[in-house]
Amino acid sequence: MNENEQVSTQSKLAILATALLSFVGVLLETSMNVTFPELAKIFNVPLDTIQWITTGYLLLTTITMSTTAFLLKKFPIKKVFMSAALLFIIGDFLSMIAPNFAILLIGRLIQAGATGLSMPMMYQVIFITVPRRKTGTYVGIASMVISLAPALGPTYGGAMSSLLSWRFIFVAVLPIALVTFWIGIKNININPLGIKKHFDFLALALMSITFFSFVWAANRFGTKGASLISCIAPIIIGLITLGLFLRVNNHGVSQLISFSPMKIPAVSMDAITYMLLMFINIGISFVIPIYAESVLHVTPLTAGLILLPGSIVGGITSPISGMVYDRWGAFKPILTGMLVLTFATFLFSISSSWATPVKLTILFTLLRLGINMAFSNTISNAQANAPLKASADINSIFNMLQQYAGSLGTSILASILAIHQNQAHSAGEIVHQTMLGGHVDYTILFVIAVGITILAFINWHFQTRKGELSGNQE
Structure with a gap:
C-alpha cells in the first residue's frame, strides 16, 4: 500500500468485522470465571474440572492460532473469516443450551477455535490494508480489543449470572456475532499471500x-x-x-509456521514482552475476582466490577499509545508503560494487609494503564523490524504466544492458590490461605514485570545502537 493512501471505508469495515468477532471471543474467555462455584454445583463437578472451561478455551485458542500463518497464506481471508464466524455461532448456541458440563465444554472449545482464527486475522487485515504511517493507531485499537475484553469478561459474566442466568452470557453475544458475520462477508476481500506447501x-x-x-x-x-x-x-x-x-x-x-522472524533480535525480544504482558493481564484478571470473593467476601458482581474501571482505562489507553507510536516511535510509550506496570505490580505484592475492593480497583486501573501503553506497540515494533512477507507468521507467533501465556497464567496462578487452600482445615483458614496464595501470585507477577521492563530497555538500547528504531523516532 502507498504510504499516502487513506484507509478506505471497506477496509475499516473489514477491520471492524474481525475486531468484533475477536472481541466477543476474547470476552467469553474470562466471563465464566465468576460462575465457577455456581457451575460446580449445577453440574456436580469439582472446581479443578470446571476451570477447564477457561483453561481449555485458552489452550485450544492457542493451538488454532498456530495454524493461522498457513491458513492466511493459503486461503482468501473472507473464507477464513466465514469459517471463524460460523464456528463461533455454533459454539455459542451449544453453550447456551448445554444440559451438562460436557456439552458446555464442547461449545466452549468450538468457540475457542473461532477466536484462534479471528485474532491473527484482525491484525493481518490491518497490516495489509493500512499504510505504515497509521499502523500504530490501528494496531492500538485492535490491541484495545484483546486487552479490554478479558478484563471486562468477569464484569460481564458477573452481571449476567447475578441479574439473569449464566446462560445469558452466551445469549447476549449471539446478535453481535450474527451482525459481525454480515459485515464481514460484505467487506472482506483480501487475496492470500500464496503458499504451495x-x-x-x-x-x-x-x-x-x-x-x-x-x-x-x-x-x-x-x-x-x-x-x-x-x-x-x-x-x-x-x-x-x-x-x-x-x-x-x-x-x-x-511447515506449520515459520519462526524465521524470531531470528531478528528486536522481534524476539518484542515477542517475549508481548507474551508476558498477557500473562500478567490474564493472570491477574483471574486472581482478583477469586481473591475478592474469598478474602474480602464480596459478591461475584462486585468482584467483576473491581476490574471494570481498569478495563475502560486500558481500552482508552491502547489507541492513544498507538498514536504516540505513530508520532514519536515505539519506545516512549513502551518504556513508560513498563515502569507504570512494575510500580503497580509492586503495590499488589504488598497489598495483603490493606487491600479493599476500592484499593484493588485503583491498583488494577494503574496496572492496566501500564500494560496498554506497551502492549500494542510491541507487535507494531516487531512488524516494523521485519519484512512484510513475514507479517502472517509474526501475527500467528505473537497471538499464539500471548494466548498461551493466558492459559499458563490461569493454570499456574490457580495452582498456587489451590496449593495454599488445600492446607486449610476450616473456613477461617481458607480465607487466610487464599490471602497467602494471592500474595505469592502478586509477587510472581511483580518479578515478571521487572524482568520484561529490563528486557524492554535492552531492546531499546539494541535498536538505538543498530539504528533500527521504528515509527518516526529519530
Missing part, C-alpha cells in the same frame, strides 16, 4: 501435545493428592514433543 498435521499434533502437557503439569501441581511423578511427567513429555515439533516444522516437507 501442504498443511503439516504432524507438526500441529506435536505442538498440541506440547501445549497441553505444560498446562496439565501446572494444573497437577495444584491438585490435592497429586504425586510428584504425575506433575513432572507432563513436563518431560512436553519437552520431548517440543523438540520433535521444532525438527518436523523446520525440516519437514511442509
Whole structure:
C-alpha cells in the first residue's frame, strides 16, 4: 500500500468485522470465571474440572492460532473469516443450551477455535490494508480489543449470572456475532499471500501435545493428592514433543509456521514482552475476582466490577499509545508503560494487609494503564523490524504466544492458590490461605514485570545502537 493512501471505508469495515468477532471471543474467555462455584454445583463437578472451561478455551485458542500463518497464506481471508464466524455461532448456541458440563465444554472449545482464527486475522487485515504511517493507531485499537475484553469478561459474566442466568452470557453475544458475520462477508476481500506447501498435521499434533502437557503439569501441581511423578511427567513429555515439533516444522516437507522472524533480535525480544504482558493481564484478571470473593467476601458482581474501571482505562489507553507510536516511535510509550506496570505490580505484592475492593480497583486501573501503553506497540515494533512477507507468521507467533501465556497464567496462578487452600482445615483458614496464595501470585507477577521492563530497555538500547528504531523516532 502507498504510504499516502487513506484507509478506505471497506477496509475499516473489514477491520471492524474481525475486531468484533475477536472481541466477543476474547470476552467469553474470562466471563465464566465468576460462575465457577455456581457451575460446580449445577453440574456436580469439582472446581479443578470446571476451570477447564477457561483453561481449555485458552489452550485450544492457542493451538488454532498456530495454524493461522498457513491458513492466511493459503486461503482468501473472507473464507477464513466465514469459517471463524460460523464456528463461533455454533459454539455459542451449544453453550447456551448445554444440559451438562460436557456439552458446555464442547461449545466452549468450538468457540475457542473461532477466536484462534479471528485474532491473527484482525491484525493481518490491518497490516495489509493500512499504510505504515497509521499502523500504530490501528494496531492500538485492535490491541484495545484483546486487552479490554478479558478484563471486562468477569464484569460481564458477573452481571449476567447475578441479574439473569449464566446462560445469558452466551445469549447476549449471539446478535453481535450474527451482525459481525454480515459485515464481514460484505467487506472482506483480501487475496492470500500464496503458499504451495501442504498443511503439516504432524507438526500441529506435536505442538498440541506440547501445549497441553505444560498446562496439565501446572494444573497437577495444584491438585490435592497429586504425586510428584504425575506433575513432572507432563513436563518431560512436553519437552520431548517440543523438540520433535521444532525438527518436523523446520525440516519437514511442509511447515506449520515459520519462526524465521524470531531470528531478528528486536522481534524476539518484542515477542517475549508481548507474551508476558498477557500473562500478567490474564493472570491477574483471574486472581482478583477469586481473591475478592474469598478474602474480602464480596459478591461475584462486585468482584467483576473491581476490574471494570481498569478495563475502560486500558481500552482508552491502547489507541492513544498507538498514536504516540505513530508520532514519536515505539519506545516512549513502551518504556513508560513498563515502569507504570512494575510500580503497580509492586503495590499488589504488598497489598495483603490493606487491600479493599476500592484499593484493588485503583491498583488494577494503574496496572492496566501500564500494560496498554506497551502492549500494542510491541507487535507494531516487531512488524516494523521485519519484512512484510513475514507479517502472517509474526501475527500467528505473537497471538499464539500471548494466548498461551493466558492459559499458563490461569493454570499456574490457580495452582498456587489451590496449593495454599488445600492446607486449610476450616473456613477461617481458607480465607487466610487464599490471602497467602494471592500474595505469592502478586509477587510472581511483580518479578515478571521487572524482568520484561529490563528486557524492554535492552531492546531499546539494541535498536538505538543498530539504528533500527521504528515509527518516526529519530
